[in-house]
Amino acid sequence: MGENMEARNQAPRPRGRPRGVLPQQALDAAMRMFWAEGYDAASIDRLCRETGMPRASLYQDFRGKQGLFLAAIAHYVETRIGPVVAALGPRGTLEEDLAAFFDAVVDLATRDRRTPGCLVSCVLADVAGANDTFRQELDRRFSALEDAIAQRLEHAARPDCAPDNRALAGMLAAIARGIMLRARGGASAQSLHMIAEMAVRSVVALRSQG
Amino acid sequence: MGENMEARNQAPRPRGRPRGVLPQQALDAAMRMFWAEGYDAASIDRLCRETGMPRASLYQDFRGKQGLFLAAIAHYVETRIGPVVAALGPRGTLEEDLAAFFDAVVDLATRDRRTPGCLVSCVLADVAGANDTFRQELDRRFSALEDAIAQRLEHAARPDCAPDNRALAGMLAAIARGIMLRARGGASAQSLHMIAEMAVRSVVALRSQG
């Protein structure tokens, strides 16, 4: 009948009472809260209030605080780290792409004064000390960034004098994280840009001699 | 009288019941606990048990958890960061001293498997998000390291081609912190040494061209 036609291209409405807040919407607010305050300081009560998500639904969707945190980190990596990694290109020269990458890092760390630094480097790193699940998550996220940088370096490989790309990627990732940390203490975007610029110059210098 | 003579060179024994544990002894255990678990996860109850310090004395000496944490950080900087900064010398060439510095960083971050990373970079950085006292403390500690590195660079200044020492010091400090963070995820000392070596090579390369 007619009902079939209008439902053709839409997901069929689910059975029971419709949700007030979709998990995806709540995730961004939860992410910002963990980011600003840390894992322990962000209580379930306030997370529910801030996200507009009822406690029951939160436990239904994320199984608890730990699950919500991990989901918030995944959301953070997708929406915030993704663009930073994307800046690596390859689009322009290696120098240009690295400059764009570090600009994105500085911007992410200082854009919003309520969320200085990086959710992974400043918050996940803390709880990774006591919780092995979190430690493994931290390791995976760190490795992923290093892989992306190493891949970009490989793409610009110079057959004559190639510094160890793996180690160089590790160093550049370390600088990015150091910048995130420094922002947590309230450093200005300007001072961080100077560090970023020096990092790019380092790569150029390393590659120009061997 | 006779009592005067025997008390001449000793601190006169204080009036009441003598202490079981000196604050200084407790501090090292408290530091390790914060370092391993983070600020919130280390509860007063367990801090008392682990340090052997009674709750009353802890509040007498440190005024509460926040005071104990700040004291633990000061103790950490003195006993753990101090030697790392001392490795900067100047003792040998800049290259040698920087290599020694980064070796000390890697060693500190990986020496004890129970306390990976850095108390300042991994723990203080987290709580700095929600607490302004902690944020200022983080900023001060970060600045202090940058000052020390900048001073060492200044000492090796080359009049012909000197890269901006302030920015270079910021970059080297960022690498050191990035190494600490990476250790928190469980990275091996070996992989961190490769990053450290690349950092030293960067400085050499930067200075050899301008």
Place this chain on the structure above:
DNA sequence: ATAATTACAGAATAATCGTTCTGTATATTG
């Protein structure tokens, strides 16, 4: 209509948090 199903608001729970308080133990002073 009724049944079935999902979401929600909020109470209930049990544990733990940081902090303060109470009484007792251990010391010096007179």
Place this chain on the structure above:
DNA sequence: CAATATACAGAACGATTATTCTGTAATTAT
């Protein structure tokens, strides 16, 4: 000895924690 002073063990406190449970609201299916 008694008086005084400090440290300590542990109870007490109120607040907050993460999680579970209970009853009700809102929707689709029949």
